[in-house]
Amino acid sequence: MGDNTSLAYQQIHIGDKFLWKGQDRGRDYEQIFADQDLRGKYVLDIGSNLGYFSLRSAYEGAAQVVGIDISEVLVRKAREFAKNLDMCNVHFFSADIIKDFPCGVRGMKFDYVLCLNVLHHLRDISCVKRVLRVLQSFISGSGEMWFSVVIPKDKRLWSKKSIPKKRLAIAPKFFKHYWPNFYCSVMPSLSRKSRRLIQIQVT
Ligand SMILES: C[S@@+](CC[C@H](N)C(=O)[O-])C[C@H]1O[C@@H](n2cnc3c(N)ncnc32)[C@H](O)[C@@H]1O
Numbered sequence: 440m441g442d443n444t445s446l447a448y449q450q451i452h453i454g455d456k457f458l459w460k461g462q463d464r465g466r467d468y469e470q471i472f473a474d475q476d477l478r479g480k481y482v483l484d485i486g487s488n489l490g491y492f493s494l495r496s497a498y499e500g501a502a503q504v505v506g507i508d509i510s511e512v513l514v515r516k517a518r519e520f521a522k523n524l525d526m527c528n529v530h531f532f533s534a535d536i537i538k539d540f541p542c543g544v545r546g547m548k549f550d551y552v553l554c555l556n557v558l559h560h561l562r563d564i565s566c567v568k569r570v571l572r573v574l575q576s577f578i579s580g581s582g583e584m585w586f587s588v589v590i591p592k593d594k595r596l597w598s599k600k601s602i603p604k605k606r607l608a609i610a611p612k613f614f615k616h617y618w619p620n621f622y623c624s625v626m627p628s629l630s631r632k633s634r635r636l637i638q639i640q641v642t
Pocket residue numbers: 440446449464485486487488489507508509510513534535536537554555556557560561587
């Protein structure tokens with residue numbers, strides 16, 4: 440996917456600052472963090488795009504936020520927004536999560552790991568499994584992971600054919616199979632009918 444700026448799709452409207460016109464991701468944010476007190480929490484935002492989820496978490500009180508995206512252009516833009524918002528506890532890194540994670544992030548633990556609308560961009564299910572293994576290592580003892588996935592219409596565990604553009608569709612039950620000992624909750628995304636939000640809780 441590289442540096443395709445057409446992927447700069449998030450609207451960045453944080454507090455009273457309107458910094459970028461795009462898709463409002465607020466409904467997914469509110470579904471995930473409804474009633475959560477983010478003060479003092481650590482948040483990892485995988486596939487951070489223009490940084491909406493990272494910046495909003497910091498705005499809501501998170502202590503440390505890390506956003507990672509494969510696109511350097513998006514990361515540069517997200518850093519600009521963080522600077523504009525005077526946020527020095529939000530750090531954006533460019534990395535391909537299939538290959539590696541930035542060394543500044545390795546060994547860190549997070550209360551929330553978000554991986555929203557990213558997995559279907561990966562090449563195949565072995566990449567997905569590799570990424571899930573690493574994401575699990577970032578989770579703190581009582582932390583949670585959130586995924587937003589495109590669901591396959593045919594309800595198979597995964598399929599490359601069931602949706603346009605040959606994206607990798609992942610059925611929610613894949614996560615239950617992958618993490619049989621974790622609590623897994625599946626809910627329709629309020630922002631897009633074809634998406635499901637998956638919440639994985641370690642405890
Ligand atoms: C559809 S956007 C989702 C953005 C955001 N998470 C959201 O839900 O609003 C997918 C993002 O994942 C990033 N991405 C795709 N493949 C990636 C990879 N291998 N490593 C890191 N980021 C990746 C893209 O650059 C893009 O910003």
